[in-house]
Amino acid sequence: MEPVAVGLGDATLTASGSPLRPGILLDRDGTIIVDHGYVGSINRVEFITGASKAIARFNLAEDGAHIDLFAYCPYHPAGVIEAFTRTSQDRKPRPGMAKAAQAALNLDLSASWVVGDQHEDIGLAEAVGASAVYVGADRCERPGVWSFPSLAAAAPFILERIAV
Numbered sequence: 253m254e255p256v257a258v259g260l261g262d263a264t265l266t267a268s269g270s271p272l273r274p275g276i277l278l279d280r281d282g283t284i285i286v287d288h289g290y291v292g293s294i295n296r297v298e299f300i301t302g303a304s305k306a307i308a309r310f311n312l313a314e315d316g317a318h319i320d321l322f323a324y325c326p327y328h329p330a331g332v333i334e335a336f337t338r339t340s341q342d343r344k345p346r347p348g349m350a351k352a353a354q355a356a357l358n359l360d361l362s363a364s365w366v367v368g369d370q371h372e373d374i375g376l377a378e379a380v381g382a383s384a385v386y387v388g389a390d391r392c393e394r395p396g397v398w399s400f401p402s403l404a405a406a407a408p409f410i411l412e413r414i415a416v
């Protein structure tokens with residue numbers, strides 16, 4: 253449901269001299285972990301086979317994997333807690349979380365990728381001008397979207413195409 257960002261190597265420089273780099277914005281539920289619905293506790297976290305190894309490959313590291321930034325949206329227009337019941341620019345497919353990752357990690361979103369298992373993830377990619385990968389048992393038939401059965405299956409495709 254919530255994307256996370258993995259920043260990759262340097263690319264070009266901004267006017268301030270900070271490096272811009274491509275990133276991979278990863279949905280969590282159904283992309284990194286099995287979607288059991290609301291997570292709620294660590295006992296409900298089950299990694300999808302190959303997901304952590306795919307993230308390690310994105311880090312260009314031999315072992316281990318890390319996420320550079322975790323982002324989430326606590327708001328939902330149909331929420332049950334009044335303080336969190338509202339629309340938000342952070343709710344996918346709106347671009348708020350991707351823009352926050354862009355600012356925090358100096359991402360070039362037009363050179364970045366969004367990977368997810370819902371049409372909202374693909375909408376996020378379109379909203380920020382990133383490339384889109386859909387993961388899951390079915391396919392996304394939208395033009396310009398690549399479909400793979402899993403993050404692990406998509407990783408080599410993304411790594412071949414991302415500018416590092």
Ligand SMILES: [Mg+2]
Nearest residue numbers: 253279281282
């Ligand atoms: Mg998902």
